[in-house]
Amino acid sequence: MNNQGLSTYFNFSSVDWNNMWSATWETLWITVISVILVTVFGLLLGLLLYETTGSHNIVVRGLNALVALFVNVFRSIPFIILIVLLLPVTQTLVGTQIGPKAALPSLVFSAAPFYARLVELAFHEVDGGVIEAAESMGADKWQLIYKVLIPESMPALTSGITVTAISLIGYTAMAGAIGAGGLGQLAYTDGFQAYNNAITFTATIIIVIIVFIFQFLGDLMVRRLDKR
Amino acid sequence: MIEFKNVSKVYQTKSAELTAVQDVSLKIKENEVFGIIGFSGAGKSTLVRMMNGLEIPTSGELIINGKRNDKLSKKELRQQRQKIGMIFQHFNLLWSRTVLENIMFPLELGKMTKSERIKKAKHLAELVGLEDRIDAYPAQLSGGQKQRVGIARALANDPAILISDEATSALDPQTTDEVLTLLANIKQKLKLTIVIITHEMHVIRRLADRVAIMEKGRVIEEGTVAKVFTQPEQELTRKFVNVETDTAPAEDVKHVISELLQKYPEGQLLQLKFHGDQVKMPIVSEMLHQFPDLQLSILQGSVHQLQNATGSIGSLFVQLIGNEKDIKAALEFLNTMRVETEVYKHE
Numbered sequence: 298m299n300n301q302g303l304s305t306y307f308n309f310s311s312v313d314w315n316n317m318w319s320a321t322w323e324t325l326w327i328t329v330i331s332v333i334l335v336t337v338f339g340l341l342l343g344l345l346l347y348e349t350t351g352s353h354n355i356v357v358r359g360l361n362a363l364v365a366l367f368v369n370v371f372r373s374i375p376f377i378i379l380i381v382l383l384l385p386v387t388q389t390l391v392g393t394q395i396g397p398k399a400a401l402p403s404l405v406f407s408a409a410p411f412y413a414r415l416v417e418l419a420f421h422e423v424d425g426g427v428i429e430a431a432e433s434m435g436a437d438k439w440q441l442i443y444k445v446l447i448p449e450s451m452p453a454l455t456s457g458i459t460v461t462a463i464s465l466i467g468y469t470a471m472a473g474a475i476g477a478g479g480l481g482q483l484a485y486t487d488g489f490q491a492y493n494n495a496i497t498f499t500a501t502i503i504i505v506i507i508v509f510i511f512q513f514l515g516d517l518m519v520r521r522l523d524k525r
Numbered sequence: 526m527i528e529f530k531n532v533s534k535v536y537q538t539k540s541a542e543l544t545a546v547q548d549v550s551l552k553i554k555e556n557e558v559f560g561i562i563g564f565s566g567a568g569k570s571t572l573v574r575m576m577n578g579l580e581i582p583t584s585g586e587l588i589i590n591g592k593r594n595d596k597l598s599k600k601e602l603r604q605q606r607q608k609i610g611m612i613f614q615h616f617n618l619l620w621s622r623t624v625l626e627n628i629m630f631p632l633e634l635g636k637m638t639k640s641e642r643i644k645k646a647k648h649l650a651e652l653v654g655l656e657d658r659i660d661a662y663p664a665q666l667s668g669g670q671k672q673r674v675g676i677a678r679a680l681a682n683d684p685a686i687l688i689s690d691e692a693t694s695a696l697d698p699q700t701t702d703e704v705l706t707l708l709a710n711i712k713q714k715l716k717l718t719i720v721i722i723t724h725e726m727h728v729i730r731r732l733a734d735r736v737a738i739m740e741k742g743r744v745i746e747e748g749t750v751a752k753v754f755t756q757p758e759q760e761l762t763r764k765f766v767n768v769e770t771d772t773a774p775a776e777d778v779k780h781v782i783s784e785l786l787q788k789y790p791e792g793q794l795l796q797l798k799f800h801g802d803q804v805k806m807p808i809v810s811e812m813l814h815q816f817p818d819l820q821l822s823i824l825q826g827s828v829h830q831l832q833n834a835t836g837s838i839g840s841l842f843v844q845l846i847g848n849e850k851d852i853k854a855a856l857e858f859l860n861t862m863r864v865e866t867e868v869y870k871h872e
Contacts, residue, residue, distance in 0.1 A: 434678075
């Protein structure tokens with residue numbers, strides 16, 4: 298097959314659209330599920346980092362150092378290596394090493410620490426005076442978190458998850474290259490390995506559209522949420 | 526009653542100890558308005574924040590209604606805080622909440638049902654004159670309106686004590702006046718003790734019954750507002766009072782004084798200070814009647830009404846022109862009328 302020339306990008310008659318749409322669907326749902334999981338774990342980790350920062354208690358400080366270490370380590374590992382590294386963990390957690398489900402643990406382990414840092418930053422940007430006011434009114438720790446900290450940092454939390462979601466889309470594609478399904482796998486096996494540039498090109502365009510949609514929705518939500 | 530007994534607060538920094546509050550003893554009576562005045566860094570904020578446990582004294586005792594406030598459990602402290610309202614210089618409203626939701630915030634911390642909360646918050650919005658802005662967000666409000674929300678929020682749990690921490694310092698003079706009027710109304714309508722921190726004497730004059738002056742962590746003077754205004758003992762107190770009553774000649778007046786001194790070298794420049802009922806008496810015209818040869822030129826004058834009706838103070842800069850004997854006799858007359866006089870010499 299002729300793999301030369303720019304015109305091969307536009308040879309759309311060679312694209313199997315059924316495969317394309319099911320791959321798109323796989324990419325979408327793996328992204329959505331991982332965004333949900335990353336939001337939950339990222340918020341918890343970020344809150345833990347925020348609450349344990351600057352404490353005088355030696356145990357709390359130890360905990361902070363431990364969580365910070367965990368976050369920094371997993372943020373440092375290149376994603377493609379992390380997937381391979383976590384294969385046994387994946388096997389234990391989801392019972393398989395291939396398919397979209399198998400990509401989840403590495404996606405979460407990679408993106409949750411990243412989002413945790415953004416969450417910590419967002420919490421630190423909440424006006425200290427407002428926190429003091431809530432304390433002076435008799436709010437307890439838990440009320441402070443869900444009535445002040447989270448609502449007051451909502452725009453930053455939302456733009457943070459938008460950024461994280463977009464890098465997650467990139468990660469799913471990478472995971473696809475080693476058998477996790479989705480547009481990444483399609484572009485790699487049916488596009489690259491089968492010398493079909495039109496498939497690679499179409500998959501790229503769909504991914505770009507998905508990214509744009511996520512960015513648009515994120516921006517829209519931030520604008521709606523921000524009453525400042 | 527709130528009682529501070531030899532309270533100190535020392536901050537331990539890496540290099541040194543910083544004493545924010547030093548051996549302060551104060552008694553604040555129930556339902557009075559107590560002012561604490563001082564420059565920034567004088568320790569007044571630290572002192573009042575002990576009342577709702579935002580600061581813990583390093584030594585001494587703080588007793589509120591017979592209970593050691595610095596020895597409360599966490600739960601007791603939270604309950605205590607719900608009974609102490611606080612308003613802040615920068616309002617500290619939640620931008621993510623509407624006016625009504627901000628006022629409801631402290632109510633959500635208690636056990637009220639949602640419909641009760643809304644009813645109460647609407648009533649409070651009315652009290653502070655914001656009933657038609659309840660769905661606005663803080664960003665859509667002016668500074669004065671924001672502080673009104675702050676006041677409504679502070680009053681939500683029917684507090685026994687209201688702390689005002691420089692509540693008008695971020696506002697322009699006119700808005701300050703509105704907020705002070707609102708606080709004065711609240712003082713009349715509701716039974717509560719109000720503690721006001723400020724660096725502006727006019728706030729004290731408008732609202733307070735008694736006042737303490739703080740400098741470098743200590744209370745250097747304390748008394749009724751009328752007494753502190755008319756007979757300030759400490760240098761700093763005098764400074765605060767002077768700023769408020771314009772007793773020091775302003776720059777343009779100094780210019781007038783020097784001109785007058787040149788024109789009438791024989792003239793005598795005086796500052797007269799009137800207290801209380803003297804303000805209402807025709808003392809100066811009586812003096813001119815007694816000494817018809819004297820000529821009088823008024824340079825600057827002001828009268829200030831204190832919070833309670835008896836307390837007003839006036840200040841008058843005049844130049845007396847005439848012979849030395851008459852001037853001396855006139856000064857003696859003023860003295861017998863208990864008007865304070867100060868003779869100015871131009872350098």
